[in-house]
Amino acid sequence: MRAQTSALRSKDLLGIEPLTPEEITLILDTAEGFKEVSERPVKKVPALRGQLVINLFMEASTRTRVSFEIAEKRLSADTLNFAASGSSVEKGETLIDTAANLMAMHPDMIVIRHKYPGAPRMLADRLPASIINAGDGSHEHPTQALLDAFTIRERLGRLSGVNVSIVGDIAHSRVVRSNIHLLTKMKANVTLAAPPTLIPAQVEEMGVRVVHSLDEALEGADVVMMLRIQLERQGKLSFPSLREYYNTFGLTGERLARAREGVLVMHPGPMNRGVEIASDVADGPASVILEQVTNGVAVRMAVLYLLAGGHLAE
Amino acid sequence: MRAQTSALRSKDLLGIEPLTPEEITLILDTAEGFKEVSERPVKKVPALRGQLVINLFMEASTRTRVSFEIAEKRLSADTLNFAASGSSVEKGETLIDTAANLMAMHPDMIVIRHKYPGAPRMLADRLPASIINAGDGSHEHPTQALLDAFTIRERLGRLSGVNVSIVGDIAHSRVVRSNIHLLTKMKANVTLAAPPTLIPAQVEEMGVRVVHSLDEALEGADVVMMLRIQLERQGKLSFPSLREYYNTFGLTGERLARAREGVLVMHPGPMNRGVEIASDVADGPASVILEQVTNGVAVRMAVLYLLAGGHLAE
Amino acid sequence: MRAQTSALRSKDLLGIEPLTPEEITLILDTAEGFKEVSERPVKKVPALRGQLVINLFMEASTRTRVSFEIAEKRLSADTLNFAASGSSVEKGETLIDTAANLMAMHPDMIVIRHKYPGAPRMLADRLPASIINAGDGSHEHPTQALLDAFTIRERLGRLSGVNVSIVGDIAHSRVVRSNIHLLTKMKANVTLAAPPTLIPAQVEEMGVRVVHSLDEALEGADVVMMLRIQLERQGKLSFPSLREYYNTFGLTGERLARAREGVLVMHPGPMNRGVEIASDVADGPASVILEQVTNGVAVRMAVLYLLAGGHLAE
Numbered sequence: 001m002r003a004q005t006s007a008l009r010s011k012d013l014l015g016i017e018p019l020t021p022e023e024i025t026l027i028l029d030t031a032e033g034f035k036e037v038s039e040r041p042v043k044k045v046p047a048l049r050g051q052l053v054i055n056l057f058m059e060a061s062t063r064t065r066v067s068f069e070i071a072e073k074r075l076s077a078d079t080l081n082f083a084a085s086g087s088s089v090e091k092g093e094t095l096i097d098t099a100a101n102l103m104a105m106h107p108d109m110i111v112i113r114h115k116y117p118g119a120p121r122m123l124a125d126r127l128p129a130s131i132i133n134a135g136d137g138s139h140e141h142p143t144q145a146l147l148d149a150f151t152i153r154e155r156l157g158r159l160s161g162v163n164v165s166i167v168g169d170i171a172h173s174r175v176v177r178s179n180i181h182l183l184t185k186m187k188a189n190v191t192l193a194a195p196p197t198l199i200p201a202q203v204e205e206m207g208v209r210v211v212h213s214l215d216e217a218l219e220g221a222d223v224v225m226m227l228r229i230q231l232e233r234q235g236k237l238s239f240p241s242l243r244e245y246y247n248t249f250g251l252t253g254e255r256l257a258r259a260r261e262g263v264l265v266m267h268p269g270p271m272n273r274g275v276e277i278a279s280d281v282a283d284g285p286a287s288v289i290l291e292q293v294t295n296g297v298a299v300r301m302a303v304l305y306l307l308a309g310g311h312l313a314e
Numbered sequence: 315m316r317a318q319t320s321a322l323r324s325k326d327l328l329g330i331e332p333l334t335p336e337e338i339t340l341i342l343d344t345a346e347g348f349k350e351v352s353e354r355p356v357k358k359v360p361a362l363r364g365q366l367v368i369n370l371f372m373e374a375s376t377r378t379r380v381s382f383e384i385a386e387k388r389l390s391a392d393t394l395n396f397a398a399s400g401s402s403v404e405k406g407e408t409l410i411d412t413a414a415n416l417m418a419m420h421p422d423m424i425v426i427r428h429k430y431p432g433a434p435r436m437l438a439d440r441l442p443a444s445i446i447n448a449g450d451g452s453h454e455h456p457t458q459a460l461l462d463a464f465t466i467r468e469r470l471g472r473l474s475g476v477n478v479s480i481v482g483d484i485a486h487s488r489v490v491r492s493n494i495h496l497l498t499k500m501k502a503n504v505t506l507a508a509p510p511t512l513i514p515a516q517v518e519e520m521g522v523r524v525v526h527s528l529d530e531a532l533e534g535a536d537v538v539m540m541l542r543i544q545l546e547r548q549g550k551l552s553f554p555s556l557r558e559y560y561n562t563f564g565l566t567g568e569r570l571a572r573a574r575e576g577v578l579v580m581h582p583g584p585m586n587r588g589v590e591i592a593s594d595v596a597d598g599p600a601s602v603i604l605e606q607v608t609n610g611v612a613v614r615m616a617v618l619y620l621l622a623g624g625h626l627a628e
Numbered sequence: 629m630r631a632q633t634s635a636l637r638s639k640d641l642l643g644i645e646p647l648t649p650e651e652i653t654l655i656l657d658t659a660e661g662f663k664e665v666s667e668r669p670v671k672k673v674p675a676l677r678g679q680l681v682i683n684l685f686m687e688a689s690t691r692t693r694v695s696f697e698i699a700e701k702r703l704s705a706d707t708l709n710f711a712a713s714g715s716s717v718e719k720g721e722t723l724i725d726t727a728a729n730l731m732a733m734h735p736d737m738i739v740i741r742h743k744y745p746g747a748p749r750m751l752a753d754r755l756p757a758s759i760i761n762a763g764d765g766s767h768e769h770p771t772q773a774l775l776d777a778f779t780i781r782e783r784l785g786r787l788s789g790v791n792v793s794i795v796g797d798i799a800h801s802r803v804v805r806s807n808i809h810l811l812t813k814m815k816a817n818v819t820l821a822a823p824p825t826l827i828p829a830q831v832e833e834m835g836v837r838v839v840h841s842l843d844e845a846l847e848g849a850d851v852v853m854m855l856r857i858q859l860e861r862q863g864k865l866s867f868p869s870l871r872e873y874y875n876t877f878g879l880t881g882e883r884l885a886r887a888r889e890g891v892l893v894m895h896p897g898p899m900n901r902g903v904e905i906a907s908d909v910a911d912g913p914a915s916v917i918l919e920q921v922t923n924g925v926a927v928r929m930a931v932l933y934l935l936a937g938g939h940l941a942e
Contacts, residue, residue, distance in 0.1 A: 038733075038734045039734065040678070041678070041679075042677060042678030042679075043678050043679070043680060043706075043734065044677070044678035044706070049356060049358070050354070050355070050356030050357050050358035051355075051356075051357070052357060052384065052387070062710065063729055066708060066710060066730070066733065067733060069708055070680065070706075070708065070733050073680070073706040073708075074706075078357075078358070078384075078387040078388075080380060080383055080384065080387075082376065082380060097584065097585065100604055101377055101583060101584075101604070101607050102380070103604075104604040104605070104607035104608045105352075105380065105381060105384050105607060105608065105610075105611050106352045106353065106357065106608065106611075269729060270725065270729075271725065273725075290728055290729070290731075290732040291732070293729050293732035293733060294732045294733065294734070296733075297733050297734075363670060363672070364668075364669070364670030364671050364672035365669075365670075365671070366671060366698065366701070392671075392672070392698075392701040392702075394694060394697055394698060394701075396690065396694060411898065411899065411901075414918055415691055415897060415898075415918070415921050416694070417918075418918040418919070418921035418922045419666075419694065419695060419698050419921060419922065419924075419925050420666045420667065420671065420922070420925075
């Protein structure tokens with residue numbers, strides 16, 4: 001499908017919720033071109049030469065930070081990592097001072113991860129730089145949803161009408177929120193499966209189906225997206241034990257055999273092998289988990305490029 | 315004013331004290347040209363291409379390190395961050411070994427921040443690389459004073475005859491020492507204001523006036539420079555309480571109203587809002603605090619460029 | 629001596645043990661050319677432009693990491709530092725997941741330091757990228773041995789027939805293992821000297837001579853290589869005291885005077901001055917310790933270049 005639009009309306013990418021289906025398609029189409037760049041011997045285009053991108057990671061992250069940094073370097077941007085530690089930058093008020101100071105150095109873009117939902121918007125409202133949300137609390141993680149969508153579209157040829165089941169810790173996940181927004185906008189059918197304690201109230205109002213068993217979720221699914229159990233985030237487990245969780249919601253080879261031929265298994269990483277997913281499934285033929293990682297670089301290149309004012313040659 | 319000289323005499327920038335007024339003017343004139351670079355779409359000049367700058371920060375710093383790193387990248391230098399942590403590099407003797415090892419890798423310049431006054435000179439005496447002092451204990455922080463002077467000159471058109479009042483923790487501040495050297499060399503009139511416990515003995519011998527109330531400092535000032543209360547440096551507070559400090563030396567809108575029309579409010583950052591400065595002043599029309607940050611990149615570009623042997627086209 | 633070969637057989641550099649003498653000579657010859665690059669005003673060649681090198685340091689290191697990073701930048705590679713901290717990446721199993729994820733982002737090379745011997749091979753067997761071992765537990769540290777050999781060859785004109793005495797903590801050292809492999813392959817004569825508790829059993833089977841006094845080691849030596857006492861690695865000291873160690877195996881000026889005229893003193897760094905080596909020896913005319921550091925950059929440039937498929941112009 002060709003994009004019906006050739007530019008993003010906003011200077012920022014704060015979430016999937018504000019995007020139109022045309023904008024989503026534009027990003028995915030643009031990412032197709034950039035995926036090829038990462039396969040060349042010289043993995044570099046001059047698109048962002050002389051532009052400064054600050055990676056402002058106020059919450060621990062390696063894989064997302066690394067993926068953004070690679071994307072920036074492949075676009076020839078200058079990159080600067082600013083990993084806040086210590087208390088002075090952990091309060092909302094001081095985030096504004098930190099950002100105002102960074103802004104005074106004229107960066108073109110700021111990629112921000114922050115534990116407070118809305119921190120990226122707070123910056124976007126105040127600063128002329130493009131702000132890219134790399135995960136804000138339990139709110140959104142838009143580039144993750146975009147790379148998931150890219151992977152599905154690349155494998156299945158479309159998003160519309162695809163049955164996507166998302167399984168696991170729905171309540172604590174910004175990944176799932178961004179994915180629900182994206183998949184429903186693109187007319188995919190979304191099913192959520194989790195123990196009742198891990199499903200937020202009224203989530204059906206977002207246009208999704210909720211089931212409470214993994215077998216129901218697998219039935220008819222084209223894609224099954226397993227979420228990470230955020231062991232480090234939950235004050236205490238919302239279910240009896242990891243073993244119990246694995247026995248009821250862990251994706252094993254035996255359970256996966258009940259799904260459709262050709263079903264795709266996805267995971268945003270990092271995986272807890274033996275908790276939400278069995279190793280033979282993670283490494284098996286249905287898994288597209290490492291393709292997601294590869295596609296993450298291409299999607300982030302596309303977002304950076306489009307926000308910098310790039311236009312897709314038609 | 316045109317610079318009377320076209321090069322710096324030393325290979326290093328260890329402080330303001332050794333500079334002549336002509337050298338200071340050369341740096342400020344050069345920075346004017348570089349300020350414009352940071353406003354271009356392609357914020358980069360090839361001046362230091364293929365040169366290696368090591369940022370050796372042996373004391374925590376984010377804003378100064380970030381400002382230098384951006385300046386280096388805008389000059390196309392290769393940069394390497396070396397943040398020493400742990401005890402092995404904290405003794406003076408081992409600093410020499412660390413530096414000798416770094417030097418053996420042929421860097422062109424080393425930007426150093428260190429808690430010991432004189433650490434940059436120790437390196438400068440032993441190494442052929444250009445050494446730039448990014449703050450050494452309570453000794454000097456020359457690029458801060460240069461960016462302050464740049465900001466005053468840009469706003470007021472001159473340094474000579476300008477009345478600058480510096481208020482706050484004079485005793486613990488390398489920023490104030492560098493500023494006193496610079497401003498007196500450039501024939502500005504400097505007034506220091508602080509509680510007696512925060513003023514070092516015999517400071518008047520540096521050619522400055524000392525007063526003990528903020529109102530006296532504000533009287534006739536063209537510029538009021540508020541210093542950060544270094545809460546983390548003082549073993550214990552040298553004044554009764556933060557509230558008491560704010561009531562007597564904190565710069566509030568009400569107090570500032572007694573100063574001249576057009577007075578400039580400066581602060582080297584990071585600010586303690588509600589301690590040495592009220593938020594409405596920090597963010598108000600008299601404040602040039604964020605301009606200082608912007609000018610910091612330009613001034614550091616100028617210093618790097620001139621030490622690398624650049625000459626200002628006349 | 630001219631190299632008899634113009635390429636490395638393996639895509640990886642996991643150790644010295646798998647290399648042929650011709651391959652070692654090829655690396656050293658190639659490094660000669662690169663040493664000159666670091667002495668130019670523009671210290672950069674475009675050899676690896678657009679290639680991505682990930683520095684995966686899972687164990688603390690500054691000097692080796694810095695040396696590799698400088699080598700990569702002088703070859704115009706894009707570099708990315710990934711310093712794992714925390715427990716999730718410290719288990720062998722998870723190293724594979726980490727590496728698979730990094731690999732999915734298409735790096736061309738991964739430089740790895742890891743506390744487990746064999747970690748680099750585990751990656752090399754699974755990933756198409758070139759893996760360079762920057763030190764794996766007590767196994768190998770091949771680029772250190774190569775830079776040592778480069779330094780000896782440059783100073784003495786040959787490796788064959790040179791008498792090299794290695795003194796100190798033989799048992800805990802990956803440096804010494806790589807050096808024994810390299811020096812015996814190149815037909816140098818290797819003598820090891822240490823207290824009995826610091827010599828591993830059956831080490832003579834590697835083709836080396838073992839002595840138990842420093843004077844015996846110095847007798848007839850062309851090169852004396854002092855090893856660092858790894859104070860931080862040993863649960864407890866394997867000898868009575870540091871003072872006792874210095875008195876029996878520390879290299880002092882007085883002891884060195886008994887060695888041949890022109891003997892070279894080497895040390896892989898960082899030195900414990902006053903433990904394994906006296907300061908006047910470390911800084912004296914026989915010392916080539918800082919030359920080793922300089923040569924380290926050239927040797928690492930050669931390794932990166934050759935693994936990237938470079939060929940030495942004949």
